[in-house]
Amino acid sequence: MMVGMVSEEATTAATRTTRPTAAPGPAPGADGPRRSGTHAWRARLLVLGIVLAALNLRPAITSLGALLEEVRTGLGMSGSVAGVLTSVPPLCFAVFGVMAPRLARRFGPGAVVCAGMAAITAGLLIRPYAGSTPAFLAASALALMGIAVSNVLMPVIVKRWFPDRVGSMTGLYSMALALGTSAAAAVTVPVTDALGGNWQTGLAVWAALAAAAVLPWLPFVRDRRAASDQGPAREQGHAREGAPALRITRSRTAWALAVFFGLQAxxxxxxxxxxxxxxxxxxxxxxxxxxxxxxxxVMGVPLAFVIPRVATRLPHQGPIALALGVCGLIGYAGLYFAPAAGAWAWALLLGISNCAFPLALTMVGMRARTGAGVAQLSAFAQSTGYLISIPGPLLVGVLYQHSGGWGLPIALMAALMVPQMVVGVLAGRDRTVEDEAARQP
Structure with missing residues (x-):
């Protein structure tokens, strides 16, 4: 599937870069295949880099969740500090994600993602052996910083390199992200047991996957444009991207997308x-x-590939947001009235509902015309969204502790699904943030 998409894109690129000349000769004839061949090779390498990067965007979080009790015991961490630790990821995503567009403009998106993968590798390798809770948190923040900038720039890279394949490439990226998330949650404990039962080794082993993700991005480190060899149309796009940054906060669609992202998170x-x-x-x-x-x-693995492909074929993505929200409401109702009797059905429905994440990423790529616009929108929507998501898990814990049951927390989860559906419809309208920002006084 991945090779098919790249081959199709490479064929299109070859058609664009091969032009007739007035005096055909051996030199032009030889140059055309070399250029198209080089582009096809780079496109395949970029797809590999996107997949490997996506696989590394959640194991730092879910592997820790699987061994949290062992980590608490090993570091003498209090329960309150452990609770704060669960809120660190969205906080880091919000704080560091804002930096991504500026870093991409200065160094190029490929270089920033490469550095992000290196930061994840270093953070995952250092934190198990940090020896104290503050050092553990600092190393975790280093890994999360790499995740944050890569989170923001993935839609940008997809938009620039695969403008005609936004749905399929976003789906591939989202599917790999879901696979990395579920795999880390499922195999961290068995891998730890197989390696002798040491939680430090069980956490550190994920650094190897992150290190592998650095390699495909190395050829793109010096490529400031990331798409400069793709013809005049791309060059005109980059000229537009050199214009002053748009005032993203003037766009109602940007705000709707940010709130949608925050509620689904x-x-x-x-x-x-x-x-x-x-x-x-x-x-x-x-x-x-x-x-x-x-x-x-695991429900996110197949659906994360299907939903973006369907979304890009629709003029309005609101119906998908509504359908996912309805699945969530039914799942929460089931948890409220019959949590054990229908447990498998509720798990499936909530898994479908959580696939609002790939839908949000797809809409980020569709609601801006240029790579610079996508970068700004991605940074704004994700940073604002992750800030919105920070209180949710903590509030659920407080309600559970004070009410003595799950009735109020589940009611809160269901209530949050309603505004998520509303802003999803607003964010799904066929318009761009550039146009909306320009119209506002």
């Missing part, structure tokens, strides 16, 4: 942090509750 972090406990408190065995959570997360 809230639901995802609540699900990852609390859903297994909801099932366990309902009488589901601990092992089965873990499998149910894994099922919810």
């Amino acid at each position: 809230t639901g995802a972090y609540i699900t990852m942090g609390w859903m297994a406990q909801i099932f366990r408190d309902a009488g589901v065995p601990a092992g089965t509750a873990g499998v149910l959570l894994a099922v919810t997360m």
Whole structure:
């Protein structure tokens, strides 16, 4: 599937770069295949880089969740500090994600993603052996910084290199991200046991995957434009990108997309942090509750590829946001009324609902015309969205502790799904942030 997409893109690129000349000769004839061949090679390498980068954007979080009890014991970490630790990822995504567009303009998006993968590698390698809670948090923040800038720039790279394949490439990237998320949650404990039961080794092993992701990006480190060899149309696009930065906060679509991103992230972090406990408190065995959570997360693997492809074929993505929201409402209603009896159905429905994430990424690529616009919109939507998502998991824990049950927390989760559906419809309208920002006084 991946090779097919690249081959098709490479064929299109070859058609663009091969032009007739007035006096055909051996030199032009030889140059055309070399240029098209070089572009095809770079495109394939870039697809590999995108997939490997996506695989590394969540294991730093979910591998820690799988071994959190062992980490707390090993570092003497209090329960309150461990609670704060679960809120560090969205905070880092919000703070460091804002830096990504400026870094990309100065060094090129390929160089920034390459540095991001190196930061993830270093952070994952250092933090298990940090020896203290502050040092552990600092090393985690280093890895999360690399994740944050890569999060923001992935839609930018897809838009620049694969403008005619935004849906399929976003789907491939989202599918790899979901696969990395679920794989780290599922295999971290077995891998730790196989390596002798040492939690430090079990966390550090994920640095190897991050190190592998650095390699495909090395050829793009010196490529400031990331798409400068793709013909006059791209060069005109880059000329537009050299214009002053648009005032993204003037766009209603940008705000709608930011709120949509934040609410779907809230639901995802609540699900990852609390859903297994909801099932366990309902009488589901601990092992089965873990499998149910894994099922919810694995649902994102196939759907993350399908949803972006469907979204790019529709003039309005609001109906998809509504359909995902309805699945979430039914899933939460099931958790409220019959959490154990219909556990598998609720896990499947909530897994479908959590696929609002690839939809949000796809809309980021569709709601701006230029690479610079996508960079600004991606940074704004993700940074603002992750800030919005920070209180959610903490509030669920507070409500659970003070009410003594899951009724109020589940009601809160269902209530948040309603505004998510509303802003999803607003963000899905066929318009661009550049046009909206220009119209505002």
